[in-house]
Amino acid sequence: MFSRSVSRSLRTTAGRRMGxxxxxxxxxxxxxxxxAESTKPNHDERLTHFGFKDVPETQKESMVGAxxxxxxxxxxxxxxxxxxxxxxxxxxxxxxxxxxxxxxxxRDTDKNGQGWNILDIAGGTGDIAFRMLDxxxxxxxxxxxxxxxxxxxxxxxxxGKKRSIQTPYYNTNRLSFIEANAQHMPHIPDNSIDxxxxxxxxxxxxDKQAALVEAxxxxxxxxxxxxxxxSKVDNALFNTVYKQWSFSAIPMIGQLVAGDRDSYQYLVESxxxxxxxxxxxxMIHKAGFMIPxxxxxNLTGGxxxxxxxxxxxx
Amino acid sequence: xxxxxxxxxxxxxTIASARRPLFSLTLSHSSTTPCISSIQxxxxxxxxCARTTTSxxxxxxxxxxxxxxxxxxxxxxxxxxxxxxxxxxxxxxxQTTILSAALRHVPHHGFTRDxxxxxxxxxxxxxxxxxxxxRAEFDLILFWLASRRGLLRARVENGFFEPDRQLSVExxxxxxxxxxxxxxxxxxxQWQDALALMSLAGNIPLSLSELHALSSDVLYLAxxxxxxxxxxxxxxxxxxxxAAADVFMTRDASDLAATEAFVHRRVEDSKAIGxxxxxIKECLGFMGSTAVGLxxxxxxxx
Numbered sequence: 001m002f003s004r005s006v007s008r009s010l011r012t013t014a015g016r017r018m019g020x021x022x023x024x025x026x027x028x029x030x031x032x033x034x035x036a037e038s039t040k041p042n043h044d045e046r047l048t049h050f051g052f053k054d055v056p057e058t059q060k061e062s063m064v065g066a067x068x069x070x071x072x073x074x075x076x077x078x079x080x081x082x083x084x085x086x087x088x089x090x091x092x093x094x095x096x097x098x099x100x101x102x103x104x105x106x107r108d109t110d111k112n113g114q115g116w117n118i119l120d121i122a123g124g125t126g127d128i129a130f131r132m133l134d135x136x137x138x139x140x141x142x143x144x145x146x147x148x149x150x151x152x153x154x155x156x157x158x159x160g161k162k163r164s165i166q167t168p169y170y171n172t173n174r175l176s177f178i179e180a181n182a183q184h185m186p187h188i189p190d191n192s193i194d195x196x197x198x199x200x201x202x203x204x205x206x207d208k209q210a211a212l213v214e215a216x217x218x219x220x221x222x223x224x225x226x227x228x229x230x231s232k233v234d235n236a237l238f239n240t241v242y243k244q245w246s247f248s249a250i251p252m253i254g255q256l257v258a259g260d261r262d263s264y265q266y267l268v269e270s271x272x273x274x275x276x277x278x279x280x281x282x283m284i285h286k287a288g289f290m291i292p293x294x295x296x297x298n299l300t301g302g303x304x305x306x307x308x309x310x311x312x313x314x
Numbered sequence: 315x316x317x318x319x320x321x322x323x324x325x326x327x328t329i330a331s332a333r334r335p336l337f338s339l340t341l342s343h344s345s346t347t348p349c350i351s352s353i354q355x356x357x358x359x360x361x362x363c364a365r366t367t368t369s370x371x372x373x374x375x376x377x378x379x380x381x382x383x384x385x386x387x388x389x390x391x392x393x394x395x396x397x398x399x400x401x402x403x404x405x406x407x408x409q410t411t412i413l414s415a416a417l418r419h420v421p422h423h424g425f426t427r428d429x430x431x432x433x434x435x436x437x438x439x440x441x442x443x444x445x446x447x448x449r450a451e452f453d454l455i456l457f458w459l460a461s462r463r464g465l466l467r468a469r470v471e472n473g474f475f476e477p478d479r480q481l482s483v484e485x486x487x488x489x490x491x492x493x494x495x496x497x498x499x500x501x502x503x504q505w506q507d508a509l510a511l512m513s514l515a516g517n518i519p520l521s522l523s524e525l526h527a528l529s530s531d532v533l534y535l536a537x538x539x540x541x542x543x544x545x546x547x548x549x550x551x552x553x554x555x556x557a558a559a560d561v562f563m564t565r566d567a568s569d570l571a572a573t574e575a576f577v578h579r580r581v582e583d584s585k586a587i588g589x590x591x592x593x594i595k596e597c598l599g600f601m602g603s604t605a606v607g608l609x610x611x612x613x614x615x616x
Contacts, residue, residue, distance in 0.1 A: 102441050104428055112436050116442060194442045222439035290408060293448040310446050312408065313438055 001238025012244025078264075081253050090299050091131060091199065094228050094306055097297075100195060101136025101145045115144025117122040119218065121182045121211075123149040126163055126175075132197075133169050146174040152181050183210040191220045199228045203274045212287035219311045225289055228273040229280070231305035232297070238301050246271065277305050284309040326461065356588045395536045399554065402464035402527075403457060406505045409446055413457040424456050424504040452517055457510045459524045462497045463531055466490065471605060486536035491556055491577055492570075494528070495563055504563045529553040547588075555580045 057281040079087055106114055116136070120129045127167040151157050157177050169175040180187070182198070182205060196215045205211050215225050246268040254264030257310040275283070281295040289309025299304045355569060378611060393399070416433025423429040427450055434443045447453040474493070475481060481489065498505055512521040528550040540548060563573045611616045 002369040029462070098442075098445065099427070100442075102431075104431055104441075108436070117425065194440055219442060222434070224445045226441045226445070292446045293456075297448070308445055310408075310443060 009219070036191060042118070078254065078258055081249050084263075086300055090228065090304055091128060093299065094197075094199065095128065095135050096196070097129040097306070098132070098195065098224070098226055099135070099140070100132045101140030101142030103142065105141040113144075115146060116141055117192060118145065118147045118195045119193045120147055120149050121198040121215075122151055122204070123147075123197070123198065123199070124151040124153060124160055126160035126167075126198055128199045129175065130164070130167050130169070133167070133174060137168075141190065143174075146176070147201055148176050150178050150182065152179065154179055162173070183207055183214055185214060185218065188218045189215055193218045194220060194223050196223065196225045197227070200230070203229055203270055207246045207284055209287065212283060212289075216287045216311060218288065221311055221313045223311050225284065225307075225309040225311070227284075227307045228299075228304055229307070230274055231280070231296075231302055232276040233302040234298065235301055240302075242303060251269060277307075279304070280305075280307055288312070299312075368390070394529075399467065402467070403460035405457060407455075408437075408439075409453075410457075412443065412446065413454060414461075416454055416460075417458060420454070420458070420501050420504060424452050425458070425508045430454055430546070446593065449517075451574055452511055452520075455511060456520060458501075458508075459528070462494065463524075463528050465497065466494050467531060469493065469533065483536050483538050484585070487532055487538075488554060488577060488581055490532045490536055491552070491559065492574055494556070495559055495577075496570060497574060498563060502564060502566075505560070508560065509564070525557060526552050529556060532556075544573060551584045555584065 008228060022302050075123060083090075090152055100116055100118060102115060118129075118132060120126075120132070123129050126149055129149050133145065133147055136142045149157070149160055151160070161177060164170045167175075178187070182201075196219055198211075198215075201210055212225070219225065250268050251261045251265045254267075256260040258264070272282075277296045277298070281291060284295070284307060285291050287309070288311070290312050292308055292310060295307065295309075299305060371447045383557060403410075412430070414433075415436040417431045419429040421579070422561045423432065427444065429443045430447065430451060430453075431441050434441065446449065449456070470490070475489075477487060501508075513516060526549065529549045532552055533548055555577060559573055559577050562576045563570065566572045566576075606616050
């Protein structure tokens with residue numbers, strides 16, 4: 001009873017905040033939910049897989065918009081609560097390990113132009129994109145590297161645009177936004193991208209292999225596919241604790257803080273369904289990529305993993 | 315008698331598969347050829363793929379067979395004159411291309427990401443392609459060590475010892491250590507940084523395994539064929555001498571003359587220590603047998 005009243009009061013507070021345009025954080029759940037909501041009316045067969053209610057097409061956009069405006073502030077808190085703040089460390093580590101930006105000046109003999117051309121898929125709120133641009137600018141002193149943020153959901157992109165106003169990259173040619181389905185991107189030419197990143201997004205793709213093949217197409221020879229996604233914990237003891245946390249605590253936190261249990265229930269289920277490190281590495285290899293070393297790096301005991309693949313020269 | 319060739323072959327293959335150097339060595343020595351010199355446990359751990367041996371699932375197995383060419387050959391833990399030596403490292407073709415190109419930038423840029431990036435550019439790759447190396451600059455150092463070791467092997471095979479065949483095993487060891495150090499002379503000014511990087515906690519195991527592989531190669535190439543406990547002590551002392559000389563060389567401004575003298579002194583030292591230990595052992599044995607004889611003469615039942 002207590003929890004219900006708490007959640008109700010939280011929900012009403014959230015409702016009152018409806019119109020406030022607060023910068024959203026790119027989170028585990030919002031990409032998924034926004035994506036699910038936006039694709040629902042067109043692909044009925046996938047609804048069952050997501051396990052959500054049907055929404056009439058006319059109401060869809062306004063509903064997604066309402067969801068975003070009302071709980072945008074709690075998403076930030078939710079991410080921190082669910083991962084205990086560790087997701088920030090993961091993202092920082094991801095960007096640092098990729099080391100975007102050319103620290104060395106281009107030589108006369110080099111055929112490739114200045115700076116990197118980065119494509120951030122499912123990058124909605126620009127979390128990774130801003131980090132990469134910051135790294136290129138401040139660490140490598142590279143003012144040429146540019147990032148294209150691509151997301152299937154226009155609301156997520158709107159959030160990213162809203163947030164980009166606060167960054168020095170607003171309205172420059174270093175940052176651009178496109179609305180696209182990662183499985184089919186005809187507007188991006190072949191062999192044009194240096195670095196393709198997808199962070200906590202590929203889990204929600206309908207056809208992951210098709211997205212990998214498309215990534216292979218758009219990358220330049222020698223270009224890198226880098227992906228961070230939830231994965232399988234390798235330690236049995238830690239796995240028990242983690243499963244307990246994700247299946248009981250996270251939906252509870254979702255209910256108390258965001259007033260929305262179902263979305264967070266789906267979140268943990270989709271994490272559970274995602275292929276293991278080895279299987280996903282096999283999928284990357286199958287798309288044609290070279291696998292560097294072991295092919296993946298586990299973060300926090302395998303809760304998340306960074307996968308990389310390099311497109312061969314020939 | 316018709317079975318005898320088969321038997322011999324069977325014996326050698328068991329030798330090859332069993333990793334018991336001491337026993338198998340005597341067998342092969344007496345029966346087949348005089349120069350299967352030593353059979354050594356040697357691991358190449360450069361590639362992650364080769365390291366994921368525990369809990370190999372079906373998918374992992376199939377993946378490995380696709381990426382590494384022939385893991386069974388690469389992880390051979392011994393030297394043999396009957397089988398060609400495995401390559402000194404396990405990097406793929408693309409990785410080797412980039413690393414070889416990067417080595418040309420080492421004298422100027424050192425063992426850094428910059429050298430690696432320039433190597434990637436030279437090889438026609440992008441800046442971002444250095445993601446092929448999960449260990450970044452440490453991969454460059456490992457490649458340097460492994461490829462120079464391979465070069466040393468190739469030099470001996472191409473008649474390094476032809477001018478003076480009469481050289482003793484010890485003399486050959488000294489010559490090989492110096493030859494290997496001379497390969498470092500062109501990057502001498504960058505080598506301290508590399509040593510510092512190699513001594514980081516996470517890098518120590520691979521650095522040591524590479525050092526062991528080198529000392530093992532040196533002894534094999536010098537024709538050492540010990541089959542007792544000295545197999546271990548010899549490798550350890552060669553490794554210690556090489557490591558000490560490596561550090562000494564980074565401060566040697568005299569075109570390696572001082573280093574050569576240093577190596578000479580260290581070899582003499584280790585010989586002296588060996589002699590002393592042998593003397594002490596002999597003395598103790600003599601005293602022991604004297605004590606036993608004395609006891610018996612007093613009527614003790616020993």
